[in-house]
Amino acid sequence: MHSYPSYSAHAIAELRKHHPLLGPLMAMQPFSWFNPERAPVELALPAVGLTAGDVADASRRLARFSRYFCAAFPATREQQGIIESPLRPIPSMQRALGEHYGQPLTGSLWLKMDSHLPISGSIKARGGIYEVLQHAEKLALKAGLLHLDDDYAKLHSEAFRQFFGRHSIAVGSTGNLGLSIGIIGARLGFRVSVHMSADARQWKKDLLRSQGVTVVEYDSDYSVAVAQGRLEAEKDPLCHFVDDENSVQLFLGYAVAGERLKAQLEQQQIKVDKEHPLFVYLPCGVGGGPGGVAFGLKLAFGDAVHCIFAEPTHSPCMLLGVYTGLHDHISVQDLGIDNLTAADGLAVGRPSGFVGRTMAPMLDGFYTLSDQEMLCLLGLLAGTEGIRLEPSALAGMPGPLRVQTETEGYRQRLGLTPARLARAHHLVWATGGGMVPEQEMEQYLALAASAKPATV
Numbered sequence: 001m002h003s004y005p006s007y008s009a010h011a012i013a014e015l016r017k018h019h020p021l022l023g024p025l026m027a028m029q030p031f032s033w034f035n036p037e038r039a040p041v042e043l044a045l046p047a048v049g050l051t052a053g054d055v056a057d058a059s060r061r062l063a064r065f066s067r068y069f070c071a072a073f074p075a076t077r078e079q080q081g082i083i084e085s086p087l088r089p090i091p092s093m094q095r096a097l098g099e100h101y102g103q104p105l106t107g108s109l110w111l112k113m114d115s116h117l118p119i120s121g122s123i124k125a126r127g128g129i130y131e132v133l134q135h136a137e138k139l140a141l142k143a144g145l146l147h148l149d150d151d152y153a154k155l156h157s158e159a160f161r162q163f164f165g166r167h168s169i170a171v172g173s174t175g176n177l178g179l180s181i182g183i184i185g186a187r188l189g190f191r192v193s194v195h196m197s198a199d200a201r202q203w204k205k206d207l208l209r210s211q212g213v214t215v216v217e218y219d220s221d222y223s224v225a226v227a228q229g230r231l232e233a234e235k236d237p238l239c240h241f242v243d244d245e246n247s248v249q250l251f252l253g254y255a256v257a258g259e260r261l262k263a264q265l266e267q268q269q270i271k272v273d274k275e276h277p278l279f280v281y282l283p284c285g286v287g288g289g290p291g292g293v294a295f296g297l298k299l300a301f302g303d304a305v306h307c308i309f310a311e312p313t314h315s316p317c318m319l320l321g322v323y324t325g326l327h328d329h330i331s332v333q334d335l336g337i338d339n340l341t342a343a344d345g346l347a348v349g350r351p352s353g354f355v356g357r358t359m360a361p362m363l364d365g366f367y368t369l370s371d372q373e374m375l376c377l378l379g380l381l382a383g384t385e386g387i388r389l390e391p392s393a394l395a396g397m398p399g400p401l402r403v404q405t406e407t408e409g410y411r412q413r414l415g416l417t418p419a420r421l422a423r424a425h426h427l428v429w430a431t432g433g434g435m436v437p438e439q440e441m442e443q444y445l446a447l448a449a450s451a452k453p454a455t456v
Contacts, residue, residue: 004328005329012334022323022324022335025316025368028337030367030368032366032367032408033366034406034410035364036413037361038361044361047361049358050255050295052299055299057252058130058256061134062082062083062133065081065133065155068156069081069082073118079118083117085112085114085115085116087261089109093111094108096380101398103401105400107400107423107425108425109428110428112428113430115387115389115390115433119184120180121433121434122432123176123254123289123429123431124176124177126257127177127252128177130249133184135169135249139163143163155188163189164189165190167190170195170232170233170239170241171193172197172224172225172226173196174196174345174347176204178208178215179208181194182194182211182213185213191214193213193229194213195229196217199221201344205217221347221349247288254288254291255299258293259299261427265425272304273304274304276425277305278424278427279308279424279426280294280305280429281400282294282429282431283392283429285315285345286318287317290307291358291359292355293429307362310368310369310396311368312343314339315337315341316366317349322356327356330350331349332350342447343374343395364410365410367402372451379445379449379451388433389432391444393431396430
């Protein structure tokens with residue numbers, strides 16, 4: 001188990017002296033912070049300890065499993081068993097954002113719809129599914145039941161389900177990671193336990209149980225669910241624990257998104273370089289998903305891509321960890337922040353130390369936004385583009401305006417002139433929402449209708 005420091009009132013007061021932005025953070029006010037230590041990729045990438053070769057290996061593994069997906073999940077056949085999401089321009093939303101915030105948005109606005117990824121309808125279908133595949137392949141290869149040049153469709157059989165049924169998988173989750181692990185794990189035949197935090201939505205628990213997954217519920221937050229999942233795995237030598245806080249396999253599964261997005265942009269003849277910068281806005285919970293995607297994006301686009309993390313005002317754990325340099329050695333609860341948010345996928349109080357330490361030099365900035373703003377934007381996107389997402393997936397939407405209105409000298413420091421910004425592409429990463437039941441979505445839309453508009 002991890003042992004973390006506790007902070008006295010005096011220690012917090014000392015922290016605030018050296019880190020003035022802790023004031024608005026503790027007041028749970030929306031604000032932005034642009035990272036003054038953002039480094040060029042040639043300096044930052046080697047520190048990660050993973051390479052383009054590692055991501056290419058992950059990509060090849062996903063390709064080997066494409067035939068399995070076609071057999072086990074017929075919905076993936078249209079894309080030949082490749083789990084990928086649409087990329088689409090959202091010009092009506094771009095105009096509406098300009099009116100909403102009282103400032104026109106320059107450049108072009110795009111939506112990366114991981115909300116509609118096959119199988120589990122969220123960004124977690126990348127990392128979560130990949131880690132289970134990697135584990136399954138390793139077990140089957142070691143047992144001599146599978147060879148790398150086999151047709152992996154053979155994994156969709158009773159013989160393999162019985163083999164994997166001797167093994168178990170455990171994970172702690174706020175919801176979407178549990179969905180991806182549970183659905184793919186159970187379909188392969190694993191015994192899967194998902195430890196769900198108090199903020200996890202009931203429909204996600206019900207869906208998992210309908211798939212034969214054991215769901216363990218807690219009255220506490222994400223950190224407790226993860227700790228309990230880890231404890232369960234330690235007791236069973238045949239149990240694989242998916243560690244959302246520190247998993248390299250999850251990270252690599254997410255990172256494959258970089259090369260995939262590059263191909264999609266090229267197909268649409270979208271140029272990305274210094275004169276045509278790409279800004280990507282990633283909702284952030286514990287950090288694994290956005291961290292892995294950002295790593296893949298940096299490999300694909302180098303310094304031409306600018307990655308910015310978005311978090312709820314009540315759960316700004318990654319911003320807190322990177323800004324103070326304390327990473328996973330401080331939690332939002334240490335500052336009296338309650339970690340209660342409608343953005344259940346982002347309700348995490350302590351960030352991944354692995355992601356914070358390795359990715360901080362590659363991240364351009366962070367910002368926080370209120371639940372009210374996420375809900376308001378949820379309604380705006382549904383009304384303008386007909387796209388329905390869960391609240392956490394809207395966290396990236398104010399990002400372009402935060403960049404356009406920042407006063408910290410960030411744009412000047414990176415040479416982001418008005419001419420370059422006029423040619424910029426702004427990509428909001430929609431992290432979840434494709435599987436939200438209709439009744440649940442109607443409740444979100446009702447809340448959106450009464451949400452107060454926010455300012456930049």
